[in-house]
Structure formats: C-alpha cells, structure tokens
Amino acid sequence: MTQPSVHQLFRRLETVGKGAYGSVHRGIHLPTGNIVALKIINLDTADDDVEAIQREVALLTQLRDAPNVTKYYGCFLDGPRVWIAMEFAQGGSVRTLMQSSRDGVLEERFIVIITREVLVGLVYLHRSAIIHRDIKAANILVTATGKVIICDFGVSALSATTTSKRNTLMGTPNWMAPEVAQPTPIYDSKADIWSLGIVVYEMAKGAPPHSDLRDAIKVMQLIAKVKPPRLAEGDGSKDMRDFVSHCLRESPNDRLSADELAKTKWIKSASKVNVSVLRELILKYDAWIQNGGSRASLAGPLDWEDEENRE
Secondary structure, eight states: OOOOOHHHHEEEEEEEEEETTEEEEEEEETTTTEEEEEEEEETTSTTOOHHHHHHHHHHHHHTTTOTTBOOEEEEEEETTEEEEEEEOOTTEEHHHHHTTSGGGOOOHHHHHHHHHHHHHHHHHHHHTTEEOSOOSGGGEEEOTTOOEEEOOOTTOEEOSSTTOOBOOOOSOGGGOOTTTSSSSOOBOTHHHHHHHHHHHHHHHHSSOTTTTOOOHHHHHHHHHHSOOOOOOTTSSOHHHHHHHHHHOOSSGGGSOOHHHHTTSHHHHTTTTOOGGGGHHHHHHHHHHHHTTOOGGGGOOTTOTTOOOSOO
C-alpha cells in the first residue's frame, strides 16, 4: 500500500519564522485538522548541514515523550526538501513575547514560571545524556495554553555517557559558557546551566550581557576572560539574583545541576502557580502588535535568524 505524500498529510500556511536550517510555517495536519509547525529545509542549498538535520530528527524522535520539549510528529521527504512536523506554539518564543514589555523586560512572576518549566525539560535532557547547547529565550516557546517548550535541537549533542565532555564549538555567542567560548572547548551539560542563567538575565534586563557588540569573536573572548555577569540589586528579588549566581559560576563544577536548581528557594516559591498565567504575555503581545508594535524592534544580539513559531 502506498504511503500518503506529505501534501496529502499537511497543508502549509503562512511562514512564521526562519531558523538556522530552514523556514518554519504554520500548517494543518489534514487528517485531523490539528495545527502544527512545519520546518521545511531545502537539502539543495549549499549552507544546509545534512548531518545537523539528521541529528535534530534523531533527537526529536528519541524525545517524543520528554516533558516541555517540542513534540515531534514526523519527518517527510518532498523532492529535495525535508518537512519536519512539530508541535505549534501559538505564543511564539519568549524572545518574541519580550518585545511588548517595557525595555524588553519581563516581570519576575513570569520569569520564574518560564525558568521553572525550562528546568523540567533540562532535567529530562540531562538525565538522558543530552546537552541542548543553544538555550536562549529565542529557543523557548510558549503555547496558547501557557505551556513552555524548549525547541531547536539542531545543535544538540547526545553524549556517549553522562560524564563525557564535548569539544565542539556550538551555540550562540552571548549565551555561551566560558568553557564553550575557549579556543578548545571542553564542556558537559553544565554549559546549558550557564545558558539558563543568561536567559534569566536576558528576561530580567531585556538583553543578554555584551548585547551591544556585534562581533561574535569579541563576545566569545570577553566571556572567556571576564568575571561572570550578575544581576544588580534593582533587577529583581534576592532569590532570583541568587539563582542566577548559582548558574553563572566560572567553573562548571561549581554550578548547580538542573535537578538542584529546581529545588532552589526561588523556583519552589512558584511551585503552585499554573502555567496559564503566561497567557497574559501572549494577550499583551497580540494587543501590542494590533496597536502598531513591530516584531523587528527588539532583534536579539547575534540572533537575527532565530524568530520561531510566531503566527
């Protein structure tokens, strides 16, 4: 019996973003009518890394039941193109939602919920010996119900063992841990913990450290040699500032693990708050767009191609 073609299964709607390895579209799964995200990659394009695409599909397949990670529905060939069908996040990325807030800064009550939910995903990934390697606000999505999901596994690494160290330069400079920004990077899952600390900083300040620099090499040199960034007294509660300092320690061994961070005072303070409060951010963003807000007004540093899943 002939398998249905991708065009019999899905209808591509509007483009909602462009990522490192192709365009992302809102789509419909025709048999059910469900809305999905369709990542479409042209394998004929010279700058597309087929290995990275294969790695992303393999990891997404392995992570089908992972909490707070993009749900993967399947991969389909369409001539020279690959269609990857995934969960659609109506709210778009946290980076996108930050645009409608004053100076791009989120309220701490939202920051703690987003961080708590990202930690759920990271605990699962790290226990599965997977390093995401590109945790940033642009790679954290919010669904229409307020569910938080980690996306973009194009640069993720599956470690041979939980103790193995990676030595490949991957990620986005501003969010890189010092050990990743070194000329010869050697790192493990604690690199994701540093990036998470930078994400909290990013949500609290409107941008990550060194966001005024457009030179990736200079950013990496700075990260490798300057003291870890810190939130100042006016940048939120002491518990949030302590949380960031637990993540942003120069030595990976001194950073708390995702498991340990989930038990910190700051995260536990929000243990009973439902993710549905994040719908406020989506409504605020939608109202801002309708009132003439521009999606281009808060482009991320060294991150201009990472708008994800925004309708």
